[in-house]
């Protein structure tokens with residue numbers, strides 16, 4: 001261990017208040033809140049940051065929280081945690097399971113908030129070891145892709161200054177104690193698309209008087225499978241999933257319309273544009289073939305941008321993580337098909353590093369079948385699963401990743 005950042009990070013996190021942080025985590029886990037309704041969570045976070053010496057503002061872009069600590073000359077470093085939970089009924093059986101029916105912290109954002117609190121406390125307590133400005137952000141509504149953009153639009157950077165660099169981290173499945181980093185594209189873009197097929201309704205016994213949108217929708221779903229299989233190069237990564245199809249009311253009524261909802265995952269704007277064009281063409285073609293009375297409506301809905309780490313920033317953070325946790329714990333898993341709205345905080349040009357922290361409890365990991373990491377990952381609960389339950393042993397390491405990452409970018413004596 002050589003770098004001042006790694007040495008200082010270990011000093012500042014040597015005596016973390018682990019019991020209090022675990023209490024905070026269990027409290028947040030018991031009280032999950034849906035996107036844009038993170039009032040209690042935001043309050044808890046702001047209260048802790050204020051107590052640690054941060055100047056805080058709440059209600060940014062809805063329920064967003066920011067805490068700033070100006071500590072002399074040096075870079076402005078933003079650390080981000082998302083705060084929202086999901087409409088999932090928890091089935092972990094944990095003593096601190098959700099007390100809100102049908103809502104669960106199934107993506108680990110409760111852990112992210114806990115990590116951010118721990119890092120804020122440690123960095124504030126050790127402020128004589130570094131200089132610069134820390135901007136800690138509790139972001140609402142990551143799951144719906146709204147929160148980061150809303151905070152920026154609500155003047156986050158006008159109020160606190162534009163950061164020089166952003167850091168974010170996410171809990172993922174995998175044996176607790178690994179810190180995957182990808183220098184470049186790490187998360188994919190996500191695009192929702194809705195298609196309405198207009199047919200002509202009528203009696204089920206007289207199809208000749210109708211244009212059946214159910215049959216057209218069925219062809220459409222099948223044909224859409226060729227967008228990835230036949231129109232996208234093997235070297236490109238893309239996913240097209242039809243997640244919902246809806247038509248009709250009764251057995252013997254041919255409805256007048258059918259609705260299809262699908263989602264795309266892409267890693268380049270060119271591929272995304274090509275897929276959207278193919279979807280439009282196929283929808284129009286199928287409707288034309290069926291003799292639909294009107295063209296189909298194809299609308300693009302919610303989108304998440306790609307998350308592309310700045311190579312230099314990510315290398316610096318990965319290097320300090322290697323020093324703090326051991327070189328073998330940091331590796332490049334390649335880009336994921338999942339999506340994030342973290343990069344909206346970059347407001348077009350701020351460099352950032354975003355990495356993963358594996359959180360599967362060791363006994364669960366050991367009991368899972370498989371010969372290597374990839375095989376075993378198929379068997380453990382993933383984010384958004386009603387069984388997703390990060391191990392409490394990851395509370396302190398997730399604080400250390402943030403503290404060391406921040407120190408690698410701040411000015412350390």
Ligand code: ZN
Pocket residue numbers: 107143383384
């Ligand atoms: Zn999620």
Ligand code: ZN
Pocket residue numbers: 107108109142170383
């Ligand atoms: Zn998440």
